[in-house]
Amino acid sequence: MNRVFPLPKLYRQSILRPLPRISLVTARRFATKGSDHPTEDKPRSPTEGKAVAEHAKLDEGAKSGVSEEVLAPLQNIPTPELFSLKNRTIIVTGAGRGLGLTLAHGFIESGAHVRAIDILSKPTEPYWSTASSLATSKGLTLEYHNLDITSETSTSKTFSKLFSSAPSNAPIRGLYISAGINHFLPAEEFSAEQFRRVIDINLTGTFISAQAFAKEWFKKYGDKGEILKAGEGASVVFTGSMSGHIANAGLMCAPYGASKAGVNQLVRNLAMEWSKKGIRVNSLSPGYIQTTLNNAVLAEHPEYTDLWVSQSLLGRLSTADEFRGPATFLLSDASSFMTGADIISDGGHTAT
Template structure:
C-alpha cells in the first residue's frame, strides 16, 4: 500500500454537512490486501395472472402462488423461497451481509471462499446457526480459490446440483484490493489483481451458468463491481484495481448478452465507499481520508455493508425479472456530480 497521503481539493461543505461524516470507510472492495470479496420475460396473455413465478427451479415446475410461498412480511416478487444461490467471497464483509439477506428472503445459500471455514463464534457461524434455527433454511460452506480452483469450482457446483436439484443464482463477491502507484506496480501484482477480480469472477459465473444451461433453468447472476469501475477515485491510488472493476462491469454486459437466450440474467452492483472495521487502521495512517471521503458524495456520508442487502435480494428475485446487462451503482451520488 502506498505511503502517500494525497490532499483532496474539493471545497469544504458547511459545518452541518461535516458533522454527518462517518468515521470509517472502504471503497467497493475494502482497502485490505485481500477480501474473501441474471431470464427473458414471456409476454403475458389475458389468461395468465399478472403475478408469475419468473425463475422456475425445475423444467417441470408449475405456477406458484407467490403470496403463499413468500416468507411473512415480504413482497411476493422479492421472495427467494426454494431458491439455491451461490455466494463467492461470502465468509465475511459485504459477501456475508448479502448472504444473510438472501437467507432471510428464503434462499438456501452455498458460500465459496478461499479461507478455511470460520470457526465457532465467528460471524459466519452465527449466520449459519440463524439460518437453521430461526429462518428454516441452510447455509453451506465450500473452501475454494476462485482463480486457482477452476476444476474444483465445477466439481462443487455439480455436487450442489446433485444435492439440491438446481442452482438459481450467484453473487460473485470474491476479490482483492491493492493501493499502489502505477509507476510502482509490478507485472506479478497486476496479473494477480486482474486474475482474481476478473478471471476469478468469470470462472465462478461459468461454473454456475453451465448447470443452468444443462438443466434449462432460468437464473440470475450478480457480479460485484465498484464505482471505481466508472470513476477514478480522487486521492485513492488503485489503478489496476479500478481497471479490474471496469472489466467486471463490461464482463457483466457481455455475459448478459450471451446467456440471455437461456433466460439467465446477469447484472452488476457497483458499491461506493463502505464502512468496515478493518479500514480503521487505514485512517490512522491517512486521517484526512476519514474527513474528505464523505464530502465526495451527495449524501455526505459513507455506506455500510447493510446498505447493499436489498440490492442483492432485488437482483436475484423476480422483482428484477426484466433487468439484465445493467450496472446498479449505489454510491450516494458520488459519480453523479
C-alpha cells in the same frame, strides 16, 4: 414558382402507410361521445391511481387473443413476495467475511438456502455462527466451501457438487460474486505480477465462477435458447464498484479500477450470450463500505475519511447491510426484466 421537394424517405413511408387497424373495442370507444378516453378525462388528482391507458390494456388482450395471465406471469404475486428468495439456493463467493457474508445472511433472511465460498480456511466469527443459527431457525441450510475462484478445475468441481446436492425443493437459481481484492500502490510502482493478481481474482475469477455456474445450468436445463417467462431462470450478480466508473480521487489502485470496469463490461457480454438461455446477468456497484479492511485503511490514512465523506452526496460512508436490498432485488423476481445492467449504489458519489 412552385418547386417540388422530394419527401424524405422515412416521412414518405409514414404518410403513405395504411392506417393501423383499430380493434372493435377501441373503435366503439372513439365513436361514443363522452367516452372514457384519457384525453377526455377531467384533470385527475395525482393520488387517484386511475390508469391512464386502461382501455389500451384491454384492447391488447382482445387483439392478441391471449389471456392477461399469459401476458403477465408475475401479476398475481404480491409485490413484497417478488423480493423473496424462497425455494431457491444461492451461491455466494467471498462469503467468508465482509460484504459477501453480510449478503449471505441477508439472503437467508429472504428465505434462500446459501452455499458460501471463500479462499479463507474458515469464515469469520461471530458473524458466521449468527447466520448459521438464523438458517437453522428458518429450516434452511448454510454451507461453507473453501475454494480459490481463480482455479478453473476446483471451481468447476465445486459448482458441479453444489448443483447436484442442492435441496430438490430449492434448486440453485442464483450466484452472487463478492470475492475480490484491492492493492494500493502508485501506478508506476506496480509490478506486472501484482497487477495481474488483482485482475486474476477480480475479473478472471468472476468469469470463472460465472462460467462454472452457466455450464452447470445448461447441463441441467439445456442451452437451446428457449425464452423463459418472467420469474423463471437464474440470476447471476457481480460486484462491480464505483471505481469501475470513476478514478477514486486520492486512491492509488489502478488495477482495481481497471478490474471493476472489466467486471461491468463482462456483465453486458455475458448477458448478451446467456439471457435467452435462462440466465440474467447484472452487477451491483457499491461506493465506499465501512468494512473491517476499509476501517484499517482509514486508521492508517485518517485524512481519507473527510475526503470520502465530502465526496458522498449523502455525507456519509455506507455499511455492508445497506447492499442487502439491491443484491436481493437483482437475485429475485423483482428484477425479472433486468439483464446486462449495473446498479450504482454509492451515496451519489459518481453523480458529481
